[in-house]
Amino acid sequence: GQNIDQPTEMTATEGAIVQINCTYQTSGFNGLFWYQQHAGEAPTFLSYNVLDGLEEKGRFSSFLSRSKGYSYLLLKELQMKDSASYLCAPANDYKLSFGAGTTVTVRA
Amino acid sequence: GAVVSQHPSRVICKSGTSVKIECRSLDFQATTMFWYRQFPKQSLMLMATSNEGSKATYEQGVEKDKFLINHASLTLSTLTVTSAHPEDSSFYICSARDLVSGGAEDTQYFGPGTRLTVL
Numbered sequence: 640g641q642n643i644d645q646p647t648e649m650t651a652t653e654g655a656i657v658q659i660n661c662t663y664q665t666s667g668f669n670g671l672f673w674y675q676q677h678a679g680e681a682p683t684f685l686s687y688n689v690l691d692g693l694e695e696k697g698r699f700s701s702f703l704s705r706s707k708g709y710s711y712l713l714l715k716e717l718q719m720k721d722s723a724s725y726l727c728a729p730a731n732d733y734k735l736s737f738g739a740g741t742t743v744t745v746r747a
Numbered sequence: 748g749a750v751v752s753q754h755p756s757r758v759i760c761k762s763g764t765s766v767k768i769e770c771r772s773l774d775f776q777a778t779t780m781f782w783y784r785q786f787p788k789q790s791l792m793l794m795a796t797s798n799e800g801s802k803a804t805y806e807q808g809v810e811k812d813k814f815l816i817n818h819a820s821l822t823l824s825t826l827t828v829t830s831a832h833p834e835d836s837s838f839y840i841c842s843a844r845d846l847v848s849g850g851a852e853d854t855q856y857f858g859p860g861t862r863l864t865v866l
Contacts, residue, residue, distance in 0.1 A: 672855065681840045681860040682791070726790070733779065733844055735855065737790040 643738030645727050650744045651717055659712045659741045661727030672728040672735060673701050673712045675721075682726055685712070717745045749775045751843045753858035760831055761866055768826045768861045770841030776821035777843035781855070782814075785838045797824040831865040838862050 642664040651657040663671070670689040674682035688694055688703035688710065700713040712725055724740040750773040760766050770780055780797040795816055796804040803816035815827040824843075828835055840860040 674857070681857040684854055684856055687854055733855070734781065734793055734796060735791075735842075736793070739790045 643727055643729065643736060645725075645738050645741045647739065648742045648744070650746060652746050653717055653719060655717050657714045657717060657743060659714070659725050659727075659743070661710045661712070661738070663708050663710070663727070663729045663738075665708070665729050665731055665736070667731035668705065668729055669733065670730045671701075671703055671710050672726075672730060673699075673710075674726040674728060676724045676726055676740065678724075685725075714743070719745050719747065721745050749773075749843070749845050749854070749856045751841065751856045751858040753841055753861050755861060756859060757862045757864075759864045759866065762832055763830055765827055765829045766831055766863060768828070768839055768841075768863075770824045770826070770843070770858050772822045772843040772845075772856075775843070775845050777824075777845065778821060779844040780818060780824040781842045781844075782816065782824075782826050783840045783842065785840060785860075791840065794826075828863065831863070833865045836863055836865045 645661040672687050673685040675685050676682040685699055686701040688701050693702045698715045703710045722745045724742050726737050726740045728735040728737050752771045754769045758766055778799045782794045783791040784794050785791045793806050794809045797816045797818040799818045799821050805811045813829055818824040838860050841858045842855045845854050
């Protein structure tokens with residue numbers, strides 16, 4: 640099975656940077672996904688890491704360390720629309736497991 | 748990114764009836780689709796893996812006779828909730844794996860979800 644641990648909630652101000660950490664324990668692993676989910680909506684793909692290191696995509700970056708079972712999602716220049724739940728999802732044979740997610744609240 | 752659609756977006760039905768939910772990949776072929784369920788304020792739970800041309804693989808605890816999955820083409824998978832009961836009320840979401848990208852760019856895209864309410 641999969642154990643996924645990420646903070647429940649984080650609050651930051653507009654324009655700031657927030658880092659969401661995720662640790663996982665998996666029986667198999669072939670990559671880690673990050674998704675954004677607004678309330679009542681389906682998840683939206685943000686990033687996919689299969690190799691160690693940092694992947695940068697505009698304001699969002701994701702880091703992976705397979706040996707440590709650790710990933711983080713970095714959100715820069717926060718905007719109000721970034722208020723959402725962020726889901727860390729390790730993949731095993733391309734099946735995703737989701738933790739409870741981190742609810743990020745961006746304040747003016 | 749790739750587009751995945753679901754239909755219907757919302758459905759309300761009476762207890763004991765069956766409901767069919769469609770999941771389509773609009774601009775790519777998906778040999779593998781996944782069905783998830785999400786209860787309020789809970790994480791997404793994988794229900795089953797749908798493979799084109801073969802039987803679906805169900806996760807532990809998911810009744811295959813209650814949740815019928817058909818993946819008849821490379822762009823369509825259907826989930827039928829049979830003899831629905833109020834406890835089946837949930838947000839059902841499908842995802843499709845984009846195999847064209849493959850490798851390091853392998854990605855799963857989610858449909859917009861279907862909110863099922865069983866009275």
